Amino acid sequence: MFEHAVLIIPTYNEEHSLASTVSDLEQVFQTIDRARYQISVLIFDSHSTDGTVDVIRSLQQQYANVYCLTEPQKTGLGAAYIQAMQFAMQEMHADIVFEFDADGSHQPKYIPEMLNIFFQGADVVVGSRYIPGGSIPKDWAWHRQCLSRCGNWIARFFLTWQYKDFTSGLRGTRTHWLKQVLLDRLLSKHYAYKIHLFFALHLAGAKIVEIPIAFIDRKHDRSKCPATNVFESLKIVLLLRWRRWRQRQV
Numbered sequence: 001m002f003e004h005a006v007l008i009i010p011t012y013n014e015e016h017s018l019a020s021t022v023s024d025l026e027q028v029f030q031t032i033d034r035a036r037y038q039i040s041v042l043i044f045d046s047h048s049t050d051g052t053v054d055v056i057r058s059l060q061q062q063y064a065n066v067y068c069l070t071e072p073q074k075t076g077l078g079a080a081y082i083q084a085m086q087f088a089m090q091e092m093h094a095d096i097v098f099e100f101d102a103d104g105s106h107q108p109k110y111i112p113e114m115l116n117i118f119f120q121g122a123d124v125v126v127g128s129r130y131i132p133g134g135s136i137p138k139d140w141a142w143h144r145q146c147l148s149r150c151g152n153w154i155a156r157f158f159l160t161w162q163y164k165d166f167t168s169g170l171r172g173t174r175t176h177w178l179k180q181v182l183l184d185r186l187l188s189k190h191y192a193y194k195i196h197l198f199f200a201l202h203l204a205g206a207k208i209v210e211i212p213i214a215f216i217d218r219k220h221d222r223s224k225c226p227a228t229n230v231f232e233s234l235k236i237v238l239l240l241r242w243r244r245w246r247q248r249q250v
Helices: 018-029 052-062 077-090 110-119 142-158 175-181 193-204 229-249
Strands: 003-011 037-045 066-070 096-099 124-128 171-174 208-212
Touching (some): 003 077, 077 175, 077 193, 096 175, 142 193, 142 229, 171 175, 193 229
Parallel strands (some): 003 037
């Protein structure tokens, strides 16, 4: 009996990169055992103002396993993922949900390895930039390196040192664990949702496995990660730490 894995790609003005990202994924999907996994792509578009929606329509004509959801206004990365995850679970009956960037920063070649780790018993598989074998771009500007490393270090310092990459955008999760987390109660609807969801899965008892990935810089346009992300991450982490402390006092 195969499992259904749904790979979610949130988009906002990604007309220049989305087609190549999906095409590369589809090539990798051909190497995956179809008797073990059914793979679908769910693109969630947050009211793009360029030609992204036209690209999505073209991809749907080309690939039968590509689905699309849209929202009338941009609500944030976390909000987009929450809506897409709920659709994947309720309407697509997904067994595993992946988070994946549209801009080419994540390499599709890691998906088969992640699926094999699920097959071996993992509940969550995270593509980690900060374990041996993982990496970030060597030519990244210092402020981007600082934002990435500082946000991740803050999460580890206040929450748990057990994991190396709390802020990775490449992650797969078995849906029965997502249902336990109660996605609507995540504190952030933006980038910091990653930290809260990771910690919630950890507290729930999920078996989390990190694998090394080489994170590469996007080829088109600029990163959409706001400079204020580190401050929101700090706020979320401190709230989570305070909640944890309060629970232990009861």
